[in-house]
Each structure stands twice: as structure tokens, then as C-alpha cells.
Amino acid sequence: MVSKISVESSTPKMLVEVGNGIGWITFNSPARRNAMSLDMWQGLADILRQMSLDDSLRVVVLKGAGDKAFVSGADISEFEEKRSSQKDRDAYEDAFDDALNTLANFSRPVVAMIQGFCIGGGLAIALNTDIRIATEDSIFGIPAAKLGLGYGFEAIKTLESLVGPSSAKDILFTARFLNTEEALRIGLINSIVSRAELGEAVLDYVNCIAANAPLTIKSVKATVAEVIKDPSQSSPEHINKLVNDCFLSEDYKEGRTAFMEKRRPQFKGT
Numbered sequence: 001m002v003s004k005i006s007v008e009s010s011t012p013k014m015l016v017e018v019g020n021g022i023g024w025i026t027f028n029s030p031a032r033r034n035a036m037s038l039d040m041w042q043g044l045a046d047i048l049r050q051m052s053l054d055d056s057l058r059v060v061v062l063k064g065a066g067d068k069a070f071v072s073g074a075d076i077s078e079f080e081e082k083r084s085s086q087k088d089r090d091a092y093e094d095a096f097d098d099a100l101n102t103l104a105n106f107s108r109p110v111v112a113m114i115q116g117f118c119i120g121g122g123l124a125i126a127l128n129t130d131i132r133i134a135t136e137d138s139i140f141g142i143p144a145a146k147l148g149l150g151y152g153f154e155a156i157k158t159l160e161s162l163v164g165p166s167s168a169k170d171i172l173f174t175a176r177f178l179n180t181e182e183a184l185r186i187g188l189i190n191s192i193v194s195r196a197e198l199g200e201a202v203l204d205y206v207n208c209i210a211a212n213a214p215l216t217i218k219s220v221k222a223t224v225a226e227v228i229k230d231p232s233q234s235s236p237e238h239i240n241k242l243v244n245d246c247f248l249s250e251d252y253k254e255g256r257t258a259f260m261e262k263r264r265p266q267f268k269g270t
Contacts, residue, residue, distance in 0.1 A: 014043035021058035030066030071122025214269035
């Protein structure tokens with residue numbers, strides 16, 4: 001039996017909605033261009049953990065409220081209070097790392113629906129999703145070098161795995177902003193659409209994912225994560241089990257039957 005749960009947010013600055021196998025998470029601080037406050041980092045991790053328990057969920061979309069930004073970065077107005085002492089910095093970094101690790105390790109596909117600014121912490125969030133769809137006027141960048149901030153190993157590794165070492169160094173050395181054409185060219189995003197088309201394009205895309213076999217998609221996402229690991233840390237046995245689970249599933253039987261009967265399969269994730 002597929003279990004479905006109710007997902008709630010701990011802060012009004014993070015909105016959540018789940019329906020038809022699709023989860024929607026909205027960064028809801030438009031007056032600050034959705035800059036991430038501490039409670040938003042904590043809220044993101046908490047929402048994703050709740051969603052991970054919902055067996056009916058097939059795909060998640062992250063988006064920003066308003067039309068100015070996906071996420072414009074961390075909320076710098078909090079830094080004096082929340083990141084001034086070593087203790088406060090450690091607590092903030094723990095929340096930041098927890099949110100990004102929970103996002104990166106989420107077992108279902110996650111799509112970033114980007115319009116406007118996708119800067120700093122916002123780009124870090126987007127880089128830890130699986131697919132990034134952006135409007136033609138979106139702007140990307142990591143301004144750490146203009147703020148005197150350090151940029152950690154995992155964050156740079158994630159960036160470098162998408163754009164390569166040369167482009168990663170260019171983005172971080174210059175702290176400059178990139179337009180969507182350059183972002184697409186170097187592999188930072190997957191596709192560009194107009195603002196008018198964004199909502200429909202993302203919905204069509206995630207509906208396509210949601211209609212496919214969940215166990216297959218889970219195994220593919222896990223396999224890609226293993227492929228990019230250091231070989232000494234990879235677990236091919238785990239991947240072999242996920243692949244075998246697909247062949248033993250009712251969904252595999254349904255896929256074969258639907259193909260023979262020339263109809264659309266109805267997958268259940270079992």
C-alpha cells in the first residue's frame with residue numbers, strides 16, 4: 001500500500017504543497033528577493049525529510065515567490081546577529097549544510113524552477129537539484145569573493161561536477177553574474193524558457209517524470225550519484241540491488257503488459 005502523509009512547514013517563509021505525485025516548495029520572502037534566513041534553511045531540510053516519507057511523491061519542484069528571484073542568496077541582514085561569533089557561525093553552517101545535504105540526497109527527482117536572481121546560496125540550492133529550468137532573463141552568480149566568504153569543499157565539488165574546473169574557477173574568482181545563455185552553455189542549467197512559458201513548461205516536465213516508473217527513476221538518480229563519487233567510496237552493490245528491485249517489481253510487469261496492450265502504463269512504485 002502506498003502511504004501518503006501531510007507535509008507542513010515550520011515557517012511562513014517556506015510554503016509547501018503536495019498533489020498528484022508532485023511536491024511544490026516555495027521560498028516565500030519576496031520582499032527580500034527570497035534571501036535565505038536561518039529558519040528557511042532549517043525549514044527546507046525539515047520539509048524534505050517529511051516529503052521523503054510520502055510514498056506517493058514522484059517529483060519535487062523548488063521555486064521562489066514573486067517574479068524577482070528564485071533565491072537571491074543568504075539573508076545578509078542576519079549575519080551580524082546569526083554569524084558573528086564562532087558558535088553562531090557553526091550553527092548557521094550546520095543548518096546550511098544540513099539543508100543542502102538533505103536536498104542532494106533526496107531520493108526523488110528535484111527540479112529548480114528559476115526566474116530572476118539565482119545567486120550565492122540560491123545557486124547552491126539550484127546546483128543540488130537534479131534539473132534546472134530557467135527563464136531567459138534569469139541571473140546566476142556566486143559573490144563569495146566580494147563578501148570575503150569562504151566556499152567549502154562540497155559546494156565547489158558540486159559546482160565543478162556540473163561546469164568543469166575552469167568554469168568553476170572563473171565563476172568563483174570573478175564573482176561575476178552570468179546570463180542564461182552562458183549558464184546553459186557551460187551546463188549550469190538544463191533549459192531556457194520565457195517567463196510566460198515557465199509554469200506550463202515545468203508542469204509538463206514534472207508530469208512526464210511523475211508518469212514514469214518510480215523505482216527506475218530512483219535507481220537512476222542513485223546510480224548517477226555513485227558514478228560521480230570517488231571510486232573508493234562508491235557502492236556498486238547498492239546500485240545492483242536497486243536495479244534488481246526494478247526487475248522484480250509489479251511496475252516492471254505493468255510496463256511490459258502496457259507495452260503489449262498499446263496503452264499507457266499505470267505505475268505504483270511497487
